[in-house]
Amino acid sequence: MIEAVGLTRRHGRVLAVDDVSFRVRAGRVTALLGPRGAGKSTIMRMFLGRERPTAGQALVDGRPYRELDRPLRKIGGLLDTSRIRSRNAARARLGRLARRNGLPARRIDEVLDLVELGDLRAHGSGRLSPRDTRRLGLAGALLGDPEILVLDEPSVGLDPDGVGWLRTLLRRLASEGRTVLVSGHRLSTTSDVADELVVIGRGRLITSCPTEEFLDTAGAATIRVRSPQWMLFARELRRRGLAVAEEIDGEHPALLITGSTSQEIGELAAALSVVVHELSLRRASLDQTFALIADRTSSPSGIEHDAAVAAGDPAVAPHPAAGPRIRAAAAGSRASAGVSDRVRGR
Numbered sequence: 001m002i003e004a005v006g007l008t009r010r011h012g013r014v015l016a017v018d019d020v021s022f023r024v025r026a027g028r029v030t031a032l033l034g035p036r037g038a039g040k041s042t043i044m045r046m047f048l049g050r051e052r053p054t055a056g057q058a059l060v061d062g063r064p065y066r067e068l069d070r071p072l073r074k075i076g077g078l079l080d081t082s083r084i085r086s087r088n089a090a091r092a093r094l095g096r097l098a099r100r101n102g103l104p105a106r107r108i109d110e111v112l113d114l115v116e117l118g119d120l121r122a123h124g125s126g127r128l129s130p131r132d133t134r135r136l137g138l139a140g141a142l143l144g145d146p147e148i149l150v151l152d153e154p155s156v157g158l159d160p161d162g163v164g165w166l167r168t169l170l171r172r173l174a175s176e177g178r179t180v181l182v183s184g185h186r187l188s189t190t191s192d193v194a195d196e197l198v199v200i201g202r203g204r205l206i207t208s209c210p211t212e213e214f215l216d217t218a219g220a221a222t223i224r225v226r227s228p229q230w231m232l233f234a235r236e237l238r239r240r241g242l243a244v245a246e247e248i249d250g251e252h253p254a255l256l257i258t259g260s261t262s263q264e265i266g267e268l269a270a271a272l273s274v275v276v277h278e279l280s281l282r283r284a285s286l287d288q289t290f291a292l293i294a295d296r297t298s299s300p301s302g303i304e305h306d307a308a309v310a311a312g313d314p315a316v317a318p319h320p321a322a323g324p325r326i327r328a329a330a331a332g333s334r335a336s337a338g339v340s341d342r343v344r345g346r
């Protein structure tokens, strides 16, 4: 079992992770889900001892990583693999990891077979494809046959067949009783492999619950409004604590609103003398709803995040989590009752 307890990490002005607590259980695949810049990698790096928390703890079976004896046998991690470039470097890295953790050399061949890279058993100086690089990262994570796996965006660089293969592997690892935590930023691609979700936005925990439960809430109705005064209306909606995303469609974006009824929205438009060209009810896609949920997270770190976005920090730029046509509004989020609170207030 791994556990975050009041986990906090500050990088200068950016509060990357802000007082996050959750548990990841054995025998399940759990997805750490959040838009880009939400703090997923930072959390994973703290579980894997690569970064120290500013406050709180990242615990692996009750202990911080640095206190583990032969950590690779307990927890395997996949972080950024972009530096693994050649076949020889890859083998050398696996060799070093094996020696440091007292693992027999034959284990290297076993994990290479496990990730379907058996041809790398032979020495050679060729370059590795992104697919092979990712699989090699996984081989490193699996080397110590650990009971816990922490994998940051493991499907990056894999083709659709590779993604299917990975899904099967993750399910098998969990069915063997292991604790499996994977990160991702799209609900649609994560929900079919994860049993549990830990959702974060702007460094803060939004919810931690079974995937089924999250999907039930995520299927909540969305109200779509088109108006020539969309900018003013979006501002007023957010001022009232509603989550609003903008769907690029024609001259003016349409607004997608959750946490209210079409009657309330219509009455508000009338009260504000906002001209409305369309007001309709619809079910949002998973990723659209996820963008809305992430949009409504409110926190001091959110304000700092917005400041960083405004300052042009590309690492914290709002991400089109819901696909190219939808963008969650990054600024102006407020704490509110609604979708995220319904999820949280189980």
Ligand SMILES: Nc1ncnc2c1ncn2[C@@H]1O[C@H](COP(=O)(O)OP(=O)(O)OP(=O)(O)O)[C@@H](O)[C@H]1O
Pocket (backbone or CB within 6 Å): 011, 012, 014, 015, 016, 034, 035, 036, 037, 038, 039, 040, 041, 042, 043, 185, 315, 316
């Ligand atoms: N070393 C660092 N120095 C300064 N800021 C950092 C550092 N590492 C992370 N951050 C900031 O912390 C926040 C969280 O980053 P993190 O990489 O953990 O997010 P993420 O959810 O993994 O994003 P992505 O999906 O893009 O990988 C971002 O605002 C990022 O810019």
